[in-house]
Amino acid sequence: xxxxxxxxxxxxxxxxxxxxxxxxxxxxxxxxxxxxxxxxxxxxxxxxxxxxxxxxxxxxxxxxxxxxxxxxxxxxxxxxxxxxxxxxxxxxxxxxxxxxxxxxxxxxxxxxxxxxxxxxxxxxxxxxxxxxxxxxxxxxxxxxxxxxxxxxxxxxxxxxxxxxxxxxxxxxxxxxxxxxxxxxxxxxxxxxxxxxxxxxxxxxxxxxxxxxxxxxxxxxxxxxxxxxxxxxxxxxxxxxxxxxxxxxxxxxxxxxxxxxxxxxxxxxxxxxxxxxxxxxxxxxxxxxxxxxxxxxxxxxxxxxxxxxxxxxxxxxxxxxxxxxxxxxxxxxxxxxxxxxxxxxxxxxxxxxxxxxxxxxxxxxxxxxxxxxxxxxxxxxxxxxxxxxxxx
Amino acid sequence: xxxxxxxxxxxxxxxxxxxxxxxxxxxxxxxxxxxxxxxxxxxxxxxxxxxxxxxxxxxxxxxxxxxxxxxxxxxxxxxxxxxxxxxxxxxxxxxxxxxxxxxxxxxxxxxxxxxxxxxxxxxxxxxxxxxxxxxxxxxxxxxxxxxxxxxxxxxxxxxxxxxxxxxxxxxxxxxxxxxxxxxxxxxxxxxx
Numbered sequence: 054x055x056x057x058x059x060x061x062x063x064x065x066x067x068x069x070x071x072x073x074x075x076x077x078x079x080x081x082x083x084x085x086x087x088x089x090x091x092x093x094x095x096x097x098x099x100x101x102x103x104x105x106x107x108x109x110x111x112x113x114x115x116x117x118x119x120x121x122x123x124x125x126x127x128x129x130x131x132x133x134x135x136x137x138x139x140x141x142x143x144x145x146x147x148x149x150x151x152x153x154x155x156x157x158x159x160x161x162x163x164x165x166x167x168x169x170x171x172x173x174x175x176x177x178x179x180x181x182x183x184x185x186x187x188x189x190x191x192x193x194x195x196x197x198x199x200x201x202x203x204x205x206x207x208x209x210x211x212x213x214x215x216x217x218x219x220x221x222x223x224x225x226x227x228x229x230x231x232x233x234x235x236x237x238x239x240x241x242x243x244x245x246x247x248x249x250x251x252x253x254x255x256x257x258x259x260x261x262x263x264x265x266x267x268x269x270x271x272x273x274x275x276x277x278x279x280x281x282x283x284x285x286x287x288x289x290x291x292x293x294x295x296x297x298x299x300x301x302x303x304x305x306x307x308x309x310x311x312x313x314x315x316x317x318x319x320x321x322x323x324x325x326x327x328x329x330x331x332x333x334x335x336x337x338x339x340x341x342x343x344x345x346x347x348x349x350x351x352x353x354x355x356x357x358x359x360x361x362x363x364x365x366x367x368x369x370x371x372x373x374x375x376x377x378x379x380x381x382x383x384x385x386x387x388x389x390x391x392x393x394x395x396x397x398x399x400x401x402x403x404x405x406x407x408x409x410x411x412x413x414x415x416x417x418x419x420x421x422x423x424x425x426x427x428x429x430x431x432x433x434x435x436x437x438x439x440x441x442x443x444x
Numbered sequence: 445x446x447x448x449x450x451x452x453x454x455x456x457x458x459x460x461x462x463x464x465x466x467x468x469x470x471x472x473x474x475x476x477x478x479x480x481x482x483x484x485x486x487x488x489x490x491x492x493x494x495x496x497x498x499x500x501x502x503x504x505x506x507x508x509x510x511x512x513x514x515x516x517x518x519x520x521x522x523x524x525x526x527x528x529x530x531x532x533x534x535x536x537x538x539x540x541x542x543x544x545x546x547x548x549x550x551x552x553x554x555x556x557x558x559x560x561x562x563x564x565x566x567x568x569x570x571x572x573x574x575x576x577x578x579x580x581x582x583x584x585x586x587x588x589x590x591x592x593x594x595x596x597x598x599x600x601x602x603x604x605x606x607x608x609x610x611x612x613x614x615x616x617x618x619x620x621x622x623x624x625x626x627x628x629x630x631x632x633x634x635x636x
Contacts, residue, residue, distance in 0.1 A: 059473070229482065231478050329507050329508065332506045332507045415508075416512075
């Protein structure tokens with residue numbers, strides 16, 4: 054029988070508890086703000102004998118991901134965590150983890166990328182890693198970050214893909230909130246024992262890892278297999294989320310909505326700002342406005358068909374991006390959304406916004422102003438294109 | 445208290461503002477309500493001005509933006525008043541509690557607080573020195589806070605303190621903290 058305890062902890066503490074309960078066989082980490090308290094708290098669990106994880110404090114993030122790749126290729130359940138410049142420093146290794154189809158789980162605490170130097174939240178780090186073959190999840194709050202971290206182990210191992218659950222730096226990582234922690238036994242049972250399909254240490258069944266593939270079609274075949282695997286992971290993520298929800302009572306959907314039954318105007322958002330958008334949406338609906346909000350918990354693979362289906366009844370949609378794709382027509386989430394709507398043949402006006410870079414506060418009146426912009430767009434007003442919110 | 449309560453804490457790093465923000469939040473959770481507590485991250489040097497925030501509600505809290513229009517402001521160090529507008533954005537019917545030996549009428553003048561805002565003062569540092577034997581005004585000022593605005597029950601504060609301290613502190617220290625809360629609760633002066 055699953056038993057949950059109500060606790061008040063920081064977001065990072067919820068994540069560190071998930072790491073302890075998952076109890077990976079190996080963890081390689083380098084500290085970086087605002088990820089530090091995750092690996093610090095986990096180190097304490099190791100030092101106090103709460104987990105038997107082989108914990109290696111490596112000399113850089115590049116080494117952290119390299120060690121994760123070696124460890125996962127050897128067949129060990131392997132985790133790490135990072136943020137911002139740390140994720141950027143790992144970049145060379147990230148597509149290797151995916152290309153080798155290694156089930157590594159790495160929580161990213163979303164933080165701005167320099168310059169200028171900024172330790173606060175935006176999605177520039179994780180978005181720069183979006184096209185590499187990693188499954189990417191966005192948490193609105195500490196509770197979702199906890200749930201995603203546990204789900205990620207199953208998603209990774211059942212789909213042979215690396216998984217990056219993400220939570221917003223400081224806003225979610227460092228604020229203390231109320232949530233539920235599952236009992237250890239239920240988590241142990243849920244994640245099960247890792248049975249690697251291949252292990253470099255299995256001398257009876259030798260495998261080659263990291264080989265050359267420059268002639269012929271092998272390289273492209275392997276990349277096609279990666280594309281097929283991440284596409285196929287979409288239903289798998291949902292069913293793992295449903296299985297976890299059956300234990301916790303907290304539902305999981307790739308696309309979560311509020312007020313979308315009859316909305317003319319909708320705002321689409323990722324991460325912690327979803328709460329602010331929902332609060333404003335709730336208030337405006339109370340005043341009789343037909344508005345709705347949509348958030349994605351799964352970003353890669355992109356739930357395109359589901360998203361288009363949710364948005365198809367709207368007149369106009371604002372997509373809020375917490376990172377820019379400099380030189381492109383909009384931020385990454387907006388581009389993905391426009392493509393999803395076009396592919397589904399859904400004709401909805403899309404207005405892209407960039408908000409909250411480097412921790413810029415997501416004021417409720419900003420969100421209200423977006424709904425006003427959309428009402429104008431629905432009435433035939435001009436779409437000015439990409440807008441930096443609050444600037 | 446079905447509405448969202450928002451508190452902003454002003455202090456200098458080292459005075460325990462984050463601990464106080466957390467104590468009030470956890471006291472709300474002790475009453476099976478919802479809460480949020482967060483520091484504002486800036487330079488973390490002892491003595492540097494800092495802010496912390498607490499939200500309390502009977503419903504799950506969705507918003508996570510900065511608190512700009514607090515209903516309650518708590519000032520742990522009155523020397524901040526010369527450089528910081530602690531009342532910035534305070535609700536018209538808000539309350540401000542200052543750790544000082546001055547009476548609230550005097551503080552109202554210094555802060556130029558509008559008539560609609562409740563001003564309260566308590567010598568939380570003096571009480572802390574008497575009871576806990578250290579100038580850490582964060583625990584006693586919570587006693588004053590719940591007198592000025594009963595956002596959580598008076599007994600719940602003791603209950604949460606016992607829960608927090610019970611595991612790791614000597615009885616003498618626990619009693620000193622409980623006494624500091626009670627004294628601030630009794631000694632706080634309220635104007636308006």
